[in-house]
Amino acid sequence: MTAVLDALQLAFVQRALLAGLMVGLLASYYGVFVVQRGLSFLGSGLAHSAFGGVALGILLGIQPLAVAVPFTIIVAMGIVWLQQRTRLGADTSVGIFFSVSMALGVIFLTMTPRYTTDAFTYLFGSILYVTWGDIAIMGFVMLMSIFTWKAWGRWAYATFDRELALSDTVACRRDDYLLSFALAASTVISIKVVGIALIAAFLVIPPATARLLTRTFSAMTILSMVFGVFSVLVGMVVSLQADIPTGPAIILTQAVIFFVIALARRGG
Amino acid sequence: MTDPVVDCHDASVTLGEFQALRDVTMALDPGSFLAVMGPNGAGKSTFMKALMGLVPLSGGSITVLGNRPGEHVRREIGYIPQIKTLDRNFPALPMELVLTGLRGTWPWRITASERETAHEAMKIAGVDHRIGVPIGKLSGGELQRVYLARAFVREPKIVLLDEPATGMDRRGEADMYSVLDKYRSKHGATVIMITHDWEAAHHHATQVLLLDRGMIGYGAPGDVLVEDNMRRAFGHVGHHHSMTIPISGDCGA
Numbered sequence A: 001m002t003a004v005l006d007a008l009q010l011a012f013v014q015r016a017l018l019a020g021l022m023v024g025l026l027a028s029y030y031g032v033f034v035v036q037r038g039l040s041f042l043g044s045g046l047a048h049s050a051f052g053g054v055a056l057g058i059l060l061g062i063q064p065l066a067v068a069v070p071f072t073i074i075v076a077m078g079i080v081w082l083q084q085r086t087r088l089g090a091d092t093s094v095g096i097f098f099s100v101s102m103a104l105g106v107i108f109l110t111m112t113p114r115y116t117t118d119a120f121t122y123l124f125g126s127i128l129y130v131t132w133g134d135i136a137i138m139g140f141v142m143l144m145s146i147f148t149w150k151a152w153g154r155w156a157y158a159t160f161d162r163e164l165a166l167s168d169t170v171a172c173r174r175d176d177y178l179l180s181f182a183l184a185a186s187t188v189i190s191i192k193v194v195g196i197a198l199i200a201a202f203l204v205i206p207p208a209t210a211r212l213l214t215r216t217f218s219a220m221t222i223l224s225m226v227f228g229v230f231s232v233l234v235g236m237v238v239s240l241q242a243d244i245p246t247g248p249a250i251i252l253t254q255a256v257i258f259f260v261i262a263l264a265r266r267g268g
Numbered sequence B: 001m002t003d004p005v006v007d008c009h010d011a012s013v014t015l016g017e018f019q020a021l022r023d024v025t026m027a028l029d030p031g032s033f034l035a036v037m038g039p040n041g042a043g044k045s046t047f048m049k050a051l052m053g054l055v056p057l058s059g060g061s062i063t064v065l066g067n068r069p070g071e072h073v074r075r076e077i078g079y080i081p082q083i084k085t086l087d088r089n090f091p092a093l094p095m096e097l098v099l100t101g102l103r104g105t106w107p108w109r110i111t112a113s114e115r116e117t118a119h120e121a122m123k124i125a126g127v128d129h130r131i132g133v134p135i136g137k138l139s140g141g142e143l144q145r146v147y148l149a150r151a152f153v154r155e156p157k158i159v160l161l162d163e164p165a166t167g168m169d170r171r172g173e174a175d176m177y178s179v180l181d182k183y184r185s186k187h188g189a190t191v192i193m194i195t196h197d198w199e200a201a202h203h204h205a206t207q208v209l210l211l212d213r214g215m216i217g218y219g220a221p222g223d224v225l226v227e228d229n230m231r232r233a234f235g236h237v238g239h240h241h242s243m244t245i246p247i248s249g250d251c252g253a
């Protein structure tokens, strides 16, 4: 009996660790662009769009993330497309898609008899519910990000001065799609751990903290990932110990680090 | 005979509904110094962007170094934009901006030799003393010098400068012209500069392109900057009696 429990415990700890590590790294890596480009509304919008995908997955009885990832990516592409085709600001474009996906999600959920069980998990996150299927999807996004690491320099360049990057033959429009794609994928896989409601903070706080301490963008990126992983791991332990949802525990950990550093810097 | 570096035939640009440039025809030999002049809104910056393929032509054709605009090899053109669209809140050091000139992408790590090269370029532009200061804390003129260093560090065949004297002090401006002249004679490079400074055009330019959406004149400064052209471009000739320098240099310093 105890042996079985131990094994379960182990597998669950493994999944939690893996998920926390990957999600922490990815969100804080793409988060630096979210912070520097002022895209936090996009992050939040994508998470809420993911809700539509999750609800569709639940309705169809398929693994929700497997539906939510492509669903959200399509929404992200739509947002960039609308923004590039019209003169609408990014926030308007996000707002339109965001509400449509949310509306769809609510309709899908009301069509599902047993929706209440899962809804809370996706709203505030729970590592208890991380499955190997989720891990596989996270691993896929992770691999994709490693293969596109060269885009970091182009994204950074266009973030700094888009006109200049364009004059240097950087394909900024294509890169915008790529960034939105990656951001959408990272946001969706984060909702299992952090929850839809708190994604924007999850994307923004580690890079913002890193920004306080660094003078170059590469240093900011590295430090952001350090804070990202650290806060996820601490938050998960706190969540288990105190029996509170994982998302709030992680966000509070991030916020504590942020404010300690912000105050220390003011003093120093 | 050498092929022209820039060759325009009836080049026209329409931005939205607005015709910003109309039927520009000119050919520029390698090693020239072209001053592009004309009133505000004349399409000077638009012309420069068309050379780089940043705005599409609505008619006519342009070749730059034998290619269509935007199809040049990146390092062949060094560009200083007029209105800096940079994010001043972006964590960046001057050296990183200069190195985008070498790499065409934002540097993740800087090697010792790159550091050396960037430092040298900043020295020539006269900003090496600000090397450790974040971009966001530089003054306008200092920033302009960093952009200058960035344009030169790649040793381009064509240098495009959109009102580069903006924000520079007299000394900085003089330094800039001496850097430009030296660079041009050493590398046989072509300089294309948008400027409102008539004296500078007379002193440094081999060619002047006078625009007012359409092309008013193209040729040697003494032939183009004449009263008749001035009146057509600006509607008046200013207070000066001199025919060739009708408006005093205004570089916003």
Ligand SMILES: Nc1ncnc2c1ncn2[C@@H]1O[C@H](COP(=O)(O)OP(=O)(O)OP(=O)(O)O)[C@@H](O)[C@H]1O
Pocket: B015, B016, B017, B018, B020, B038, B039, B040, B041, B042, B043, B044, B045, B046, B047, B082
């Ligand atoms: N996207 C756009 N849509 C419509 N009109 C535009 C657009 N961009 C620029 N224009 C117009 O094109 C004209 C030419 O602009 P341009 O920037 O080339 O002028 P310029 O000669 O460089 O002027 P300045 O001396 O003020 O720098 C201006 O009247 C401007 O209002």
Ligand SMILES: [Mg+2]
Pocket: B044, B045, B046, B082, B162
């Ligand atoms: Mg201009």
